[in-house]
Amino acid sequence: MYKAILYKEWLKIRWMVLGYLIILLGFLTYIGLDTRYWFEMNDPIQVWLVVIQRKILYYTAIKYIPVFAAIVLAIVQFVPEMVKKRYRLSFHLPIGETHSLLFMIAIGVGVILITSAIYLLGLTLIGITFFPAEITRSSLITVAPWLLAGIVTYLGATAVTVDPSWKYRIVYVLLFAPFIHSLFLESGYSEYQFSFGTYLLIALLFSIIVLFPGYRLRKGSKL
Amino acid sequence: MENVIECVNLTHSYGNKLIYKDLNFTVQKGKIFGILGKNGMGKTTTINILMGFLRPTRGKCIILGEESHNLSPQTRARIGLLHEGHVCYEFMTVSQVEKFYSQFFPNWKKELYYGLVDRLGVAYDHKISRMSCGQRSQVVLGLIMAQDPELMILDDYSMGLDAGYRMLFIDYLIDYVRENNKTVFMTSHIIQDLEKIIDDAIIMGYQKILVQMPISQFMGSFHQYHFRVDGQLPSFGIDELVSNYENIKNNYILYSFKAPEEVKGYLNKKGVFFAEFGEALMTLEQAFIGLTGKY
Numbered sequence: 001m002y003k004a005i006l007y008k009e010w011l012k013i014r015w016m017v018l019g020y021l022i023i024l025l026g027f028l029t030y031i032g033l034d035t036r037y038w039f040e041m042n043d044p045i046q047v048w049l050v051v052i053q054r055k056i057l058y059y060t061a062i063k064y065i066p067v068f069a070a071i072v073l074a075i076v077q078f079v080p081e082m083v084k085k086r087y088r089l090s091f092h093l094p095i096g097e098t099h100s101l102l103f104m105i106a107i108g109v110g111v112i113l114i115t116s117a118i119y120l121l122g123l124t125l126i127g128i129t130f131f132p133a134e135i136t137r138s139s140l141i142t143v144a145p146w147l148l149a150g151i152v153t154y155l156g157a158t159a160v161t162v163d164p165s166w167k168y169r170i171v172y173v174l175l176f177a178p179f180i181h182s183l184f185l186e187s188g189y190s191e192y193q194f195s196f197g198t199y200l201l202i203a204l205l206f207s208i209i210v211l212f213p214g215y216r217l218r219k220g221s222k223l
Numbered sequence: 224m225e226n227v228i229e230c231v232n233l234t235h236s237y238g239n240k241l242i243y244k245d246l247n248f249t250v251q252k253g254k255i256f257g258i259l260g261k262n263g264m265g266k267t268t269t270i271n272i273l274m275g276f277l278r279p280t281r282g283k284c285i286i287l288g289e290e291s292h293n294l295s296p297q298t299r300a301r302i303g304l305l306h307e308g309h310v311c312y313e314f315m316t317v318s319q320v321e322k323f324y325s326q327f328f329p330n331w332k333k334e335l336y337y338g339l340v341d342r343l344g345v346a347y348d349h350k351i352s353r354m355s356c357g358q359r360s361q362v363v364l365g366l367i368m369a370q371d372p373e374l375m376i377l378d379d380y381s382m383g384l385d386a387g388y389r390m391l392f393i394d395y396l397i398d399y400v401r402e403n404n405k406t407v408f409m410t411s412h413i414i415q416d417l418e419k420i421i422d423d424a425i426i427m428g429y430q431k432i433l434v435q436m437p438i439s440q441f442m443g444s445f446h447q448y449h450f451r452v453d454g455q456l457p458s459f460g461i462d463e464l465v466s467n468y469e470n471i472k473n474n475y476i477l478y479s480f481k482a483p484e485e486v487k488g489y490l491n492k493k494g495v496f497f498a499e500f501g502e503a504l505m506t507l508e509q510a511f512i513g514l515t516g517k518y
């Protein structure tokens with residue numbers, strides 16, 4: 001039965017995932033080419049000064065990509081379920097409603113994790129090609145909150161899409177938006193290195209919220 | 224006979240707005256049960272409660288031995304639902320939707336689904352979103368039949384269907400249900416179609432059930448009388464004898480469950496000078512309108 005749900009979700013998201021991968025790989029290629037251009041057009045010392053002293057991150061082009069992708073993913077995955085009240089089809093399947101919803105969300109999170117791994121792999125390849133290991137390691141630590149923001153945004157966008165009430169949708173935006181914003185406040189490298197664990201724990205708490213709209217939907221709440 | 228659905232003291236309100244109070248009805252195994260009512264009388268609310276998408280304010284509905292708002296996955300597998308508007312996963316193709324559903328139901332009858340779909344003459348890779356409402360209705364019916372459920376709940380199956388597709392839907396449904404001894408609970412806004420399908424019915428009025436009986440009994444016991452009144456035009460209260468009435472000038476139509484002689488006696492007792500008293504045969508739709516009124 002879970003295989004069938006995986007099949008349904010895949011049918012919904014496959015083109016979006018493909019599009020996201022193309023865009024992500026395009027941006028990673030751009031960053032790689034741009035970095036090479038820096039080194040070819042400037043003195044390496046100068047590049048070093050810009051990167052280390054002025055704390056210019058060479059990969060900001062992909063800073064918000066996980067967040068945008070997460071919003072699109074939640075829409076592509078859950079809007080078809082909400083239109084014409086199709087969620088009722090899922091709720092009537094001979095499988096626990098909570099399990100079904102959680103599995104659908106898990107698939108979305110899984111897609112984000114896989115694409116995040118590609119994101120990290122791309123950055124690692126660019127990093128080890130042009131910079132010392134310390135810079136590469138620090139770039140991965142720097143982008144970790146951005147990727148976490150992608151997961152939290154996906155959960156928030158899912159809650160907003162699934163809840164039948166506009167009042168609660170606004171509440172979710174007010175809850176999620178400040179936390180997501182707080183993951184983008186860096187002004188240099190690895191600034192979330194020591195606080196990332198706390199952010200991760202808060203993100204886990206946020207993941208519980210997403211069950212609430214599902215529950216409300218199940219019992220037919222309109223207010 | 225075994226009850227597949229049993230609703231006891233069912234009461235529901237949205238905020239302060241009472242939809243109905245203390246509804247009681249049962250649906251027996253193997254019967255086709257219709258719920259008729261004008262818009263806003265609570266048909267959709269009842270269907271939503273039965274489907275488990277709404278918890279009643281008070282009372283309960285037991286479906287296949289379990290409370291409707293708390294059905295186990297095993298019991299849900301025994302119930303086929305047709306949602307109003309033939310809701311379906313429109314992003315899937317004809318074959319994809321079959322592949323999806325087949326994995327949930329152990330008694331899946333693939334041949335029933337494709338038997339119906341083949342009549343449409345559409346390719347198996349045809350996307351459901353590109354189908355007409357009529358074609359989609361056949362896909363949905365095919366899916367429900369393939370599921371092989373004991374109970375089918377059909378919420379306004381006729382919505383958006385032209386006469387041809389309505390007939391096709393009904394013909395397939397009747398054949399399947401009678402052959403396999405299925406129980407059906409259904410609503411439709413096309414009352415005339417239900418006349419040849421349903422065994423038992425409830426007709427819902429404002430906040431209550433007006434009639435609950437086998438449809439043949441209803442059609443045999445509910446009468447439309449017409450007469451002309453000479454003299455002062457009377458008005459009637461809705462009571463045990465008069466279910467409803469209407470008049471255009473001095474021509475009256477009176478609906479009643481009582482025999483002609485009783486009605487004549489009633490009119491005489493009220494001092495009504497009537498002439499040309501007669502009874503007209505009704506279709507189910509006319510009887511429904513007669514009972515519930517045009518407005």
